Amino acid sequence: VSGVNAHRWNDDDILFADLAEALGDVAPLAARVAAHAHGALAWRTVDSDLVLASLSFDSLLERSGNTRDGEGDDRVLVFHAAPLAVEVEVQTDRIVGQIVPPSEGEITLETVDGTRVQVDADDLGFFILPRPAASAARMRCETLTTRLVTDWFQL
Amino acid sequence: MADDELPITSLVMAAAQGNEAAWSEIVERYSPLLVSVLRQCQLTPVEIDDVAQTVWLRLVEHLTKLREARALPMWIITTGRREAWRHAAIGRRYQLRDPEAGDWAHGPADQADPDEELLRAERQHALLAGLAELGRRDRQLLLLLMDDPPMRYAEISRRTGIPVGGIGPTRARALDKLRRSPAIRAVLASESDCPEPMAQAEG
Numbered sequence: 001v002s003g004v005n006a007h008r009w010n011d012d013d014i015l016f017a018d019l020a021e022a023l024g025d026v027a028p029l030a031a032r033v034a035a036h037a038h039g040a041l042a043w044r045t046v047d048s049d050l051v052l053a054s055l056s057f058d059s060l061l062e063r064s065g066n067t068r069d070g071e072g073d074d075r076v077l078v079f080h081a082a083p084l085a086v087e088v089e090v091q092t093d094r095i096v097g098q099i100v101p102p103s104e105g106e107i108t109l110e111t112v113d114g115t116r117v118q119v120d121a122d123d124l125g126f127f128i129l130p131r132p133a134a135s136a137a138r139m140r141c142e143t144l145t146t147r148l149v150t151d152w153f154q155l
Numbered sequence: 156m157a158d159d160e161l162p163i164t165s166l167v168m169a170a171a172q173g174n175e176a177a178w179s180e181i182v183e184r185y186s187p188l189l190v191s192v193l194r195q196c197q198l199t200p201v202e203i204d205d206v207a208q209t210v211w212l213r214l215v216e217h218l219t220k221l222r223e224a225r226a227l228p229m230w231i232i233t234t235g236r237r238e239a240w241r242h243a244a245i246g247r248r249y250q251l252r253d254p255e256a257g258d259w260a261h262g263p264a265d266q267a268d269p270d271e272e273l274l275r276a277e278r279q280h281a282l283l284a285g286l287a288e289l290g291r292r293d294r295q296l297l298l299l300l301m302d303d304p305p306m307r308y309a310e311i312s313r314r315t316g317i318p319v320g321g322i323g324p325t326r327a328r329a330l331d332k333l334r335r336s337p338a339i340r341a342v343l344a345s346e347s348d349c350p351e352p353m354a355q356a357e358g
Contacts, residue, residue: 026190034186041178060244152212
């Protein structure tokens with residue numbers, strides 16, 4: 001089979017064969033991925049007052065791919081939910097962040113493994129979290145005026 | 156008939172309300188598309204597992220933001236690619252990736268021509284997105300017909316409730332719906348303007 005030929009998809013048998021090939025290529029992995037995803041809905045946020053802060057900047061996606069990063073050049077992530085943003089720098093063993101505009105608050109880091117760590121942000125909005133071992137995490141941030149949860153991000 | 160309705164819109168709405176069965180059906184339907192996207196980004200099977208997890212977690216929080224369920228396949232493709240790229244960049248950065256480990260889903264070696272490979276991937280994504288959108292009965296029938304080794308018509312009939320004599324016509328109608336799905340129409344439209352890039356297929 002030389003591959004998928006869209007211009008011949010008017011023929012039922014060719015369309016079917018191409019579909020079977022496309023699915024066959026991914027079926028075992030897809031079954032595993034789906035099985036692992038069934039529980040994900042449990043992470044759904046039901047609290048309607050909670051604002052979702054989307055990942056609006058990731059320094060990983062801004063640089064050219066092949067530069068070898070030096071020290072002091074840690075990955076920077078910004079999560080935005082107007083009027084607030086949470087900026088973090090992911091370092092080797094910790095995550096250093098700030099609430100912007102600067103504000104006192106409480107930050108909770110939760111991982112897909114179920115671990116939770118809570119720390120205070122000082123009056124300038126600064127906070128430090130231990131870097132978790134999990135592959136994905138998100139943060140909750142609570143200030144006097146706003147409560148937000150960030151997008152999930154890979155670590 | 157409920158079987159013939161586009162199920163995705165109601166699945167997305169139900170999952171957004173916390174309906175687990177609807178969520179499971181969404182991930183069953185769209186995991187092949189997501190895996191196909193991540194494989195195209197040359198992730199290993201283990202990496203695909205990790206990245207897919209992040210994509211699904213994201214989707215859980217974005218269900219209510221998807222204005223149109225029709226936007227779901229494009230959302231999966233875009234988010235999958237971006238997270239795959241992020242994952243690769245994290246790997247480069249911390250050098251966790253061991254090139255000696257092998258286990259590549261798609262080694263660079265089997266990419267003959269990048270343009271052709273891209274076209275091929277787009278067609279695969281269109282087929283899988285189209286399949287994901289089919290009504291329950293059509294989709295189930297096509298999946299059973301693709302079983303390897305082939306399933307006997309009597310057994311397919313027992314499982315689907317379609318009489319043996321109706322399987323052929325139902326297959327033809329299902330394939331026609333597949334052909335008219337937005338994803339496949341888009342591919343056919345884009346390729347009807349330009350000739351096949353490489354070798355001509357023999358008649």
